[in-house]
Amino acid sequence: MNRSMVRFGLIGAGRIARKQIAPAIHAAARATLYAAASRELSRAESMRPERAYDSYDALLRDPNVDAVHIATHNGLHKELSIAALRAGKHVLCEKPLAMNARDCEEMVRVAESTGKLLAEAFMYRHHPQIPRVQELVRSGAIGELMAVEASFRFPMFDADDVRMNAEWGGGSLLDVGCYCVSASRLFLGDSPVGMKAMATFHAVRKVDTSLQGVLDYGSGRHAIISCGFDSGVHQKVVLCGTAGTMELNQPFKSWTGRPQILIRTKDREEVVEFAAVNTFALEVDDLARAIVDGTRPLVGARDAVANLRILDALAIAAGTVG
Numbered sequence: 001m002n003r004s005m006v007r008f009g010l011i012g013a014g015r016i017a018r019k020q021i022a023p024a025i026h027a028a029a030r031a032t033l034y035a036a037a038s039r040e041l042s043r044a045e046s047m048r049p050e051r052a053y054d055s056y057d058a059l060l061r062d063p064n065v066d067a068v069h070i071a072t073h074n075g076l077h078k079e080l081s082i083a084a085l086r087a088g089k090h091v092l093c094e095k096p097l098a099m100n101a102r103d104c105e106e107m108v109r110v111a112e113s114t115g116k117l118l119a120e121a122f123m124y125r126h127h128p129q130i131p132r133v134q135e136l137v138r139s140g141a142i143g144e145l146m147a148v149e150a151s152f153r154f155p156m157f158d159a160d161d162v163r164m165n166a167e168w169g170g171g172s173l174l175d176v177g178c179y180c181v182s183a184s185r186l187f188l189g190d191s192p193v194g195m196k197a198m199a200t201f202h203a204v205r206k207v208d209t210s211l212q213g214v215l216d217y218g219s220g221r222h223a224i225i226s227c228g229f230d231s232g233v234h235q236k237v238v239l240c241g242t243a244g245t246m247e248l249n250q251p252f253k254s255w256t257g258r259p260q261i262l263i264r265t266k267d268r269e270e271v272v273e274f275a276a277v278n279t280f281a282l283e284v285d286d287l288a289r290a291i292v293d294g295t296r297p298l299v300g301a302r303d304a305v306a307n308l309r310i311l312d313a314l315a316i317a318a319g320t321v322g
Contacts, residue, residue, distance in 0.1 A: 006031045006288040009059045009089070010047060011080060012071035013038035014162075016094075020255075021071050022047035024280030030288035031067075035059050056080060060087040067287060069121065070094060073162040074169025078103045081118060085110050090117040092287045092297075096178045096311065097304035099169040104308050108301045119287050119297035120304040122182060126282035127254040129261060129274050130186070133239070133246060137187060141263065143243025148187050148223045150180035150237045152252050156209070156229030163229070164205045171207035173199070173315060177227035179252045181310050183237050184215060184223035190306045193218045197318035200230065213314045225314075255279045 008025050010017060010033060025033040026048070036049040037059035044052040053059045060068070060083055067090035070080050078098050084091045091111070097120045098104035111118035124130065137145055153176065156164065163170045197213035210228030217223065237251040244265030250257060254277075261272040283298075290297045 004030065004292060006090075006291050007034035007064055007066045008032065008092075008284065009035040009037065009062065009065040009068045010049065010071065011037050011056050011059060011068055011084075013040070013043035013047065014071060014073075017071040018043070018047060020280050021069055022049075024278055025069065025284050027278055027281045028284040028288065029281075030285045030292065035062055035065050056083075060084055060089065065089055067092060067117075067291060069284070071121075073165070074099055074174060075165070075167060077169075078107055081107050082110050085114045085116045085118065088114070088116065090119075090287065090291055092119050092121050092283065094121045095304075096120070096169070096174050096308060097301060098308060099174065101305050101308035101312050104301065104305045108305060111301055117287065117290055117297060118301040119283075119290070120299045120301065120307075121283055122179075122299045123279040123283050124179060124252045124254055125182070125299050126279045126286060127259065127274070127277060129248065129251075129254065129259050129272075132272065132274075133248065133261060134186065136246065136261075136263070137239065137241075141244070142239060142241030142246055142265065145187055145239060145241050146221050147240040148184045148237065149240070150183045150223065150251070151226040151234060152176040152179050153210075153226065153228040153231045153234045155232060159202075159205060164202065164207055166205060166207050170205070171209075171211075172227045172229045173208050173211045173311060173318075175227075175229075176252075177211055177213075177225060177314070178307060178311060180225035180227055181223075181314070182307050183251060184225060185307065185310070187239060188215070188217045188221060188223055190310070192216055192223070192310065195310075195313055195317050197314045199318035200228075208315075208318065211314065211318055213317070215310070 038044040192215040215223040250259035
């Protein structure tokens with residue numbers, strides 16, 4: 001591909017698509033919002049693309065679209081990603097990439113057979129604080145890492161929200177627990193030797209409204225995750241080492257404010273503050289760079305499979321699936 005700007009098509013026109021993703025594509029250095037599609041044409045037009053469509057298929061048939069960003073509910077991720085790949089488009093799909101690891105593996109096979117890139121839109125991974133923390137852990141800044149505590153919660157007031165629909169991949173584990181598992185994997189790896197979990201379920205919707213889990217990585221190392229729709233807004237990652245701790249006050253919703261890392265050891269306490277960045281624009285540019293330069297996306301589809309395998313296992317441990 002010789003052009004420096006990648007023409008994106010945006011599928012879906014919900015709140016996050018209109019408020020975050022569309023503006024991010026407009027702001028990206030290596031991408032342009034060429035097309036948008038919604039079942040309501042006016043919603044697609046409101047995102048100011050060059051072309052607006054009232055059907056997803058019409059956007060996928062447009063030969064000028066190089067890549068698509070899929071921002072629908074979880075239940076459509078697999079179907080639309082596969083359709084886009086087969087239509088010759090690269091794909092950036094919102095997290096979680098699929099509703100389970102088996103579906104995600106099928107998506108990977110299609111991507112590999114078509115020769116197109118498939119990436120997961122995990123915006124938090126693109127914030128500069130994440131590689132900085134990884135570097136600090138590797139350097140032994142807090143000694144040997146023994147535990148990761150990751151939590152992400154917020155109140156869900158609307159029982160008709162798509163995230164409360166079990167058939168569409170609803171529930172707090174897939175919506176925000178996926179962040180906690182992803183953060184745990186970054187530092188402790190993909191292969192816990194055991195796990196325990198418990199969950200609370202909505203009486204009518206039958207989705208988990210909260211879930212707590214413990215991943216056992218052996219040798220005394222653990223990840224503790226907590227996610228839910230049943231409490232005030234809360235996000236935090238704490239890394240506990242033999243010589244100190246590191247705490248991220250905005251690990252996931254990191255596109256607002258100025259996230260901080262608090263490092264505590266026996267001898268010192270240090271706060272590392274980061275400037276505000278648009279993590280959504282960074283993830284768009286990451287895929288655009290991979291398309292143009294032949295690099296790998298930061299969060300590829302195989303990473304998504306590894307995340308979903310642990311999410312599947314936590315769901316089983318908590319009794320959320322049969």
